[in-house]
Amino acid sequence: MKIRTGRNYINGAWMTHERTFASVDPSTGRTLGTVALSREPEVDAAVTAAREAFRSWATTDVGERCRLVAAIASSLVSEYGEQLKESPLKNLITSEVGKRLPEADIEVIESSDMVSFFAVKAPDILGTRSLQLNADLWPTKRSRVVFEPIGVVAVIKPWNYPLELPLWSIAPALVAGNTVVFKPSEHSPLIGLEIARLCEQAGIPKGVVNVVTGDGETGRLLAQHPGVNKVSFTGSVGVGRRIGEDCGRRFLPHSLELGGNDAAIVLADVDVELAANGLVWGAFCNIGQVCVRPKRVLLHRSLREKLVDLIRAKTDEMRVDIDYGPMISERQRSTTASFVADAVSRGANLVAGGGAIDKEGFYYAPTVLTDVPPDAEVMREECFGPVMPVMFFDSESDAVALANASEYGLAASIWTTSTVTFERIAPQLNVGMVWMNDVNVAFPEAPWGGRKMSGIGAELSEFAILDYTRMKHVCVEASTEQRRAWWYPY
Numbered sequence: 001m002k003i004r005t006g007r008n009y010i011n012g013a014w015m016t017h018e019r020t021f022a023s024v025d026p027s028t029g030r031t032l033g034t035v036a037l038s039r040e041p042e043v044d045a046a047v048t049a050a051r052e053a054f055r056s057w058a059t060t061d062v063g064e065r066c067r068l069v070a071a072i073a074s075s076l077v078s079e080y081g082e083q084l085k086e087s088p089l090k091n092l093i094t095s096e097v098g099k100r101l102p103e104a105d106i107e108v109i110e111s112s113d114m115v116s117f118f119a120v121k122a123p124d125i126l127g128t129r130s131l132q133l134n135a136d137l138w139p140t141k142r143s144r145v146v147f148e149p150i151g152v153v154a155v156i157k158p159w160n161y162p163l164e165l166p167l168w169s170i171a172p173a174l175v176a177g178n179t180v181v182f183k184p185s186e187h188s189p190l191i192g193l194e195i196a197r198l199c200e201q202a203g204i205p206k207g208v209v210n211v212v213t214g215d216g217e218t219g220r221l222l223a224q225h226p227g228v229n230k231v232s233f234t235g236s237v238g239v240g241r242r243i244g245e246d247c248g249r250r251f252l253p254h255s256l257e258l259g260g261n262d263a264a265i266v267l268a269d270v271d272v273e274l275a276a277n278g279l280v281w282g283a284f285c286n287i288g289q290v291c292v293r294p295k296r297v298l299l300h301r302s303l304r305e306k307l308v309d310l311i312r313a314k315t316d317e318m319r320v321d322i323d324y325g326p327m328i329s330e331r332q333r334s335t336t337a338s339f340v341a342d343a344v345s346r347g348a349n350l351v352a353g354g355g356a357i358d359k360e361g362f363y364y365a366p367t368v369l370t371d372v373p374p375d376a377e378v379m380r381e382e383c384f385g386p387v388m389p390v391m392f393f394d395s396e397s398d399a400v401a402l403a404n405a406s407e408y409g410l411a412a413s414i415w416t417t418s419t420v421t422f423e424r425i426a427p428q429l430n431v432g433m434v435w436m437n438d439v440n441v442a443f444p445e446a447p448w449g450g451r452k453m454s455g456i457g458a459e460l461s462e463f464a465i466l467d468y469t470r471m472k473h474v475c476v477e478a479s480t481e482q483r484r485a486w487w488y489p490y
């Protein structure tokens, strides 16, 4: 197989650099390509290019910005081709991060839908808003709010949705008039560089989007660069906290989309076939490497036999390399194994899976544990791997208390045949997103974001577009009087 070479995209040019690192195919552990290991000079060149380009991009008509961003969405539709049919972009996603073809399908088509939403909605959302002041108090004042771009946005993202998550930030940043420096994950740099190619192809002017590949140190250099005006970060709580502290010191706007330990509450009236299908897919799609997967399944005790048996059967039926692929790295696989070992050592029952698959690459079997004690690591910390821990509850209030007993507050799902029950429980959950009888679904129209340790700020929706702007209040005086009534002398 030919090893690919990825080059940084800075100021509209593809740059070769001396320091490089390998992007690895997780299904074999072998090198897929080499890319730049960017340090100060490359990060600095990218930020400088973005600052320079900001001057004209910020004043480009919003309609023209949206036309160019819409061209990225159109390219994605072409790159998608047909459902369940391979394409070069989908093949790169399956080989660089190990997704299955249906998962790569979703990633490409959802990316197009999200980018298109921002391009269509931005002109309305960013329009100037006139304010109705109290005419009795302020008869001669005319006020309005305008939304201005912030400047250079540093976009730093993980590998688990390597195309979609960066575009969730890049598209609203661009339509709002900002320029971007994007640092993809060290596990998905080649897919990150595809975003540069799509922007170039769409005719986005040079310097408006720059992509520098690298590791955590590259991300740190970018987030701390004095030329950056906002940081949009998705990733782990530890790194998010460091970025938040640094941005706080500099009063820099930032959004942090971090980890979760989502509860799935399964009520006694549930359709068990639906719940088993949904929970098995939710827990194991992308081999469990999903921020909003059900990471703690809370089952009503009456479902113990019936639903656990069904979940076990459906998990045992999962086929390696068809229904699930490799994990991203040996490190993620061994961390997952240690979560399972800890739970079993504390008395959990291993119902399905529970070990690495005996083949090359970083494979781990989808694993189901029951009767997991609340002090097990898998109940307290985020397990970013294919493990479904199940606990049982007796009353609805117990289920809500268990669900909320977490430092995280990303999302939750409620499985029931009753919308009344769903509507009663949903407001009691301290999370940013709640789904009924579904899990891990994102819509461009709906805000996406967590509470507590799961982060701050929101991605997607009209609110995200405004998050990439600074509001300015502009106040016009209509009178020609030489003195206002409240000025001196009193």
Ligand code: NAD
Binding pocket: 156, 157, 158, 159, 160, 161, 165, 183, 184, 185, 186, 214, 215, 216, 217, 218, 219, 220, 221, 223, 234, 235, 236, 237, 239, 240, 242, 243, 257, 258, 259, 260, 290, 291, 292, 382, 384, 410, 450, 454, 455
């Ligand atoms: P990570 O925090 O290790 O890395 C994320 C990105 O940050 C990478 O590009 C990395 O190179 C960079 N980085 C690392 N150290 C840095 C530093 N000091 N300064 C700046 N950048 C730095 O996360 P990961 O392992 O790649 O991703 C998995 C995590 O992401 C999980 O916790 C998952 O839940 C979370 N996630 C959250 C969401 C969400 O929407 N809330 C979505 C996807 C993933």
